[in-house]
Amino acid sequence: MDLNFVSKTFLFRGCSEDDVRKIAKYLGFKTVRYKKGTTIYKEGTTVTNIGLVLSGSVQIEHNDFWGNKSVLDIVYPGGIFAEAYACIPNEPLMINVVANANCEILFISIPNLFIPCTVCKIQNRLIQNLMIISAQKNLQLSKRSLHTSPKTIRGRLLSYFSQLISEQGSSKVVSPFNRQQLADYLNLDRSALSKELGKMKNDGLIEYNKNAFHLQTVRKGTLSGQKY
Amino acid sequence: MDLNFVSKTFLFRGCSEDDVRKIAKYLGFKTVRYKKGTTIYKEGTTVTNIGLVLSGSVQIEHNDFWGNKSVLDIVYPGGIFAEAYACIPNEPLMINVVANANCEILFISIPNLFIPCTVCKIQNRLIQNLMIISAQKNLQLSKRSLHTSPKTIRGRLLSYFSQLISEQGSSKVVSPFNRQQLADYLNLDRSALSKELGKMKNDGLIEYNKNAFHLQTVRKGTLSGQKY
DNA sequence: AAAAGTATGTGGTTATAACCACGAAAATGA
């Protein structure tokens, strides 16, 4: 196991290589290699370990009752998966985790993590990092949910832009997404999104150039009442 | 502070009244009363305490750049709020927390919680409970996001039903929502939802009576390829 | 049991977003 790499991941932030070594011994880390295409975690089962991707990548997939598959996420080296499931005792997986390429996964037992201990300090650091990861995912999901709740394209865009404005502290904002990614994020069709942006420009609501947008500050009265 | 009540909340699950007393002394709990309408946490500020509602209720609100308000959640006694923000250092609130009625809030410092300690065991229990709460919220949000991503009403319904089937282990399922709530959950108009349910019954896909639905198991080929 | 209130289904209309196709523009890379 590449201690140096592990100590630099978000999950082990604040841990030295030596810390990692110690806690690895205490918790009993396990590293497993998977061939591309192998199912690592299977829907319906329960797990107690989170997976930390050391190399390669894994894909989080969902299959509905009728067998329709959708890819929810791809996790790259340094990222973790199944943390929500590993933290809730006996919560069956809603998703499959599949090796997207030949990969190497470090498994970390969550129940062990919560047993107080001789290496309490490092352990606590780990728990706190895990907590932060979970909380961040929460905020991400909440934001997206907020932005996809308006029924119109314009409404979703304005909600998203509002977010960017507040994050970037200016009505000139830069979006990290290209058109297709933004459409996916807001659950829209790309071409429809492009069209609506054009209309908004026409209506004098925004100016833009590629992913840089300049929002016009409209008087509140103009929009209030509209459910956009 | 009503120790008995506190010890029975989800956050303190597994803690005796005495445990609560001990950890309260150690962490320094603070209880505050608010009059209805008071802002408890204000958008843009940063917080380090989670709030546990002891009595009354609080409302989680969001205001966009143009001042349009939306209510994201209401938290009742025993529930907590702002946990995601309190766990991430310096994360500015995206939301306001407002007293929905005269209420009493118990504030618990998260940074203190992560400092190892004399009452390590109880503390760890608390952290673990918090972790579970966060993880559960994650799954909730992920599920909803999954079910609102299809573009058609039918698609969203099938995705939702698929979930119920897997949770309830049968193709006869009961939904906890009435029509309006289901429409809100799936981001749909109620009347449009009702109509689509009617069509699906007509198409022989489902039978239903109020919130009890019976899904027909259609051959995979019938639906596959459709993006529903 | 009547009355008031709430939830649900349905018809009709309209706005709107998805979808398809294609050309232009921009980015990539050889």
Added chain:
DNA sequence: TCATTTTCGTGGTTATAACCACATACTTTT
């Protein structure tokens, strides 16, 4: 720099969901 690939905007068409209005069924209250 030229060729190839990817991204983006736009026109046109169609399916579809929102919206509004109302009647019926079901609940709750008194």
